[in-house]
Amino acid sequence: MSRASRSCVAAAVAVALFNCALPASADDAVQQADEGSLKLTPLGTYDAGEVGSAEIVAFDASTQRLFLVNAQTSTVDILDVRNPSSPTKVTTINTAVLGSPNSVAVRDGVVAVAIQSDPKTDPGHVAFYDTDGVLIKAVQVGALPDMITFTPDGSSVLTANEGEPSGYGAGHVDPEGSVSIVPVPRNSIDWKKLSDSDVRTVTFQQFNGKEAKLRAQGIRIYGPGASVAQDLEPEYITVTEDSRLAYVTLQENNAIAEIDLKTGTVNNLLALGYKDYSELPFTASTYEWNKLPVIGTTVGGQTLHLGGFSGLAFEGTTSDGKLKFITHTDRGPNGEPTGALRPFLLPEFTPRLVRFTLDPATGNFDLLEQILLQQANGQPLTGLPNIVLSTDTNLPYNDEVGVDLFGQPTALDPQGADLEGIAIDQDGSFWMCDEYRPAIYHFSRAGKLIERLIPIGTHAAAGKPVPAPGQAGEYGVEALPAVIAQRRQNRGMEGIAIQNGKVYAFVQSPARNPTTVTNAQLNAMKNVRVVEYDPNTRATRQFLYIMDNPASVSADDTRADKIGDVAAVPGGGFLVVERDDDALPADPIETITKKIYAAKLDGATDISSLGLFTVGGVQKSVDQMTAAELTSVGVVPVKKTLHVDLPSAGYASVQKIEGLAVMNNGQLALINDNDFGVAGIVIDNATGTFTIAPGYVPEKPTLGLLKVPGLDASDRDSAINIRNWPVFGMYQPDSIASFNIGKITYLVTANEGDARDWPGFAEESRVSALTLDPVAFPNAADLQKAGNLGRLNVTKTLGDANGDGLYEKLYTLGGRSFSIWKANGIQVFDSGSDFECITAASNPAFFNASNDDRTFDSRSDNKGPEPEGLAVGTVGERRYAFIGLERTGGVMTYDITNPHVPVFVGYTNNRDFSVDPYNAPAAGDLGPEGLLFIDAKDSPTGLPLLVVANEISGTVTLYKLER
Structure with missing residues (x-):
């Protein structure tokens, strides 16, 4: 979906909910988790004043100015950030004569703005300005240019032309998605000569008629009556360091396109595959500590x-x-x-x-x-x-x-x-x-x-x-x-x-209660x-x-009759290890019993004053009773559910x-x-x-490091419930960045997710509204309850392979994660359930709240925290990825110096959940959309900065990055 379209949706919601009374929070602290090895410190915030007024931002080092897209007013604000603690507006570029701006990029004193037309299905424009906002030239590009970037060598500007349809069916227009390559003139004479004919347009027409093959690869081609060229919708672009190749996210299609910029052709379409949310917990790695000191x-x-x-x-x-x-x-x-x-x-x-x-x-x-x-x-x-x-x-x-x-x-x-x-x-x-x-x-x-x-x-x-x-x-x-x-x-x-x-x-x-209990009795x-x-x-x-x-199941099977350790988790619960003393390779795996349970005290009986009870004609303490006997005397034990079976993991x-x-x-x-x-x-x-x-x-x-995959699938279960479900997730990345290590190119994606919902076609459905195949889902009735999978939004376009109306698989939108891929589309890392786990720990009372409300769990059924914006930058000798969470807010920081083994560093959320989201600017930053990394050599402070533009609050915040 285009950023301008998102702005309109957000504005409509804002009007509808403005007068609603939202519950107050007892927690009035701005959320900022431990920043570990890299601290993000807010320096200053610019308030553009309304929803949709702060989306994408670009920076010019020579003038120390930020350029901020304001789709609501069809303007680009120019901000002076020489003092980043007090950004001030210098002037405004008005793009209304051409249309509404979606994106902006700056290089060598030239400001390039991607502008969509009205209607959006008409060809858009790239307008070039100087850093004072004076128009230099405008040229025509494809329909709905949604993102713009300069190539690293500065020779060209690229636009991702999303080409969204006005709808499907009679009376609607569905333009082709494309990428435009605009040469950047080097002198005033060439600027005067620049014309529409100099723009090269990369289309996907070469794939028309190959729909079946692409679908078999895992690329989603599904718009009613659309050709491949119409169905592929470029969203975001990254360019390799040598300016030879561009990688373009095709969000709705769950794919990435590789484009040769010299020839202006598409080399390849890379299907991203699906995340398996039914995956059980697994040991990511184990490490033996061999060199220990003498004691x-x-x-x-x-x-x-x-x-x-x-x-x-x-x-x-x-x-x-x-x-x-x-x-x-x-x-x-x-x-x-x-x-x-x-x-x-x-x-x-x-x-x-x-x-x-x-x-x-x-x-x-x-x-x-x-x-x-x-x-x-x-x-x-x-x-x-x-x-x-x-x-x-x-x-x-x-x-x-x-x-x-x-x-x-x-x-x-x-x-x-x-x-x-x-x-x-x-x-x-x-x-x-x-x-x-x-x-x-x-x-x-x-x-x-x-x-x-x-x-x-x-x-x-x-x-x-x-x-x-x-x-x-x-x-x-x-x-x-x-x-x-x-x-x-x-x-x-x-x-x-x-x-x-x-x-x-x-x-x-x-x-041993009573004290007459023997060890043999204790064993049971x-x-x-x-x-x-x-x-x-x-x-x-x-x-x-x-x-x-x-x-025990064998003579040498030790009983799992011991607690191993416990740890606290968000929401007032615990993880509890129950263990035996068996281990591979001496023992068969079926005899090894080591499990981690999730436990909560809610509703459990305080047994402090309880003595002996007569049950079945025998006096027993609560320590001796079976679960049924405890129920008979009104004692409620701690609730527990299996979290990880360690041998299986x-x-x-x-x-x-x-x-x-x-x-x-x-x-x-x-x-x-x-x-x-x-x-x-x-x-x-x-x-x-x-x-x-x-x-x-x-x-x-x-030391073993375990991952516990899954997602919180319901906004009606009144709980933080991140667990495995029989669901697949489409990655559907929005933002993308790239970097090289030696000769290997790596791609980083923020896996937001997006659905098509246009006149004549809407792909989303609640799981409860689908008819599930009884063979694939024998427990369908239970799964479709509102507190389980029933509320989860999934696509109707996948999962019914034979077209009989029965869904054998379920596919939800977005990956709720960020991923790192090699340039051939092989995934080397995915953050899995990290984002939901981290936000749950940071602020459990507002887990999966949206950017326009503070309702606990409100986004669990629909893309969760929704990672959208992304920036990659180097601080000292370490490379970091910064990922913005559009809904709950804030920025995730990962050390990706080794792209195969990224390390989570910290989560910073400059949002105050105690304040109504529509009480700006007191509520802080809401709906991070565009992230920009400023290198130390270009920064007004001499330290690297991160700039975050927040769509819902209409604010731009500059963060100092310190190790």
């Missing part, structure tokens, strides 16, 4: 290396595109217990935070720092047991007995920590949990203990003075429920997360406790999470998955606890040495 030498002279990672958090990206993580060790290297005796290989080991980076392009790890954890008095923590009451490890509050390699008892450490999870608070401090008590630790950024929270009754059980409520005793502050001290030995708290200012810690396995139990702790009030609540804990080569992090692009990172490579050892207490047990193969710490 100590045993009394027997054996060297041990860093490992034992039992938690994970993501901390952004570096300036050179590396991923930043923080993990931590558990209590330290130790062997398997013999009865109550737990051998510690390095009894004085200090648990620590471990910061590192991963270069996803090379797989190289860099250890940045080890933060040794300290007690509040500055003394180092150890991983030694806290309390030894007896050798009965089933006794509440009792720990195993620590022994050294000679079998002699170790000291006790009242604050000793077996840390198993990490969450980073807003102030940079760390919340961690451990398995001993279980307990919750709060550490400063420097790793010094702020507070340790333990179960009520700890001091009394150990025969120690009981501190006053809220005060710390020898073991910490008794603020956690007493019942969780009845944890199964060595299975205390395993995962911790922060949601809405509260801390949530998950007990690893079912509690499934209910684990989730403790909510409010740091402000010290109030706690408890909920039940039901694990799968399936029965390709992450099954490690035994103990104990670190889970949600990255800033919505992807998942996992890391294993390798037990420092000493889980299977044989200890010789006589010599204080150990040997590797037969059959034991020590693991390496292995």
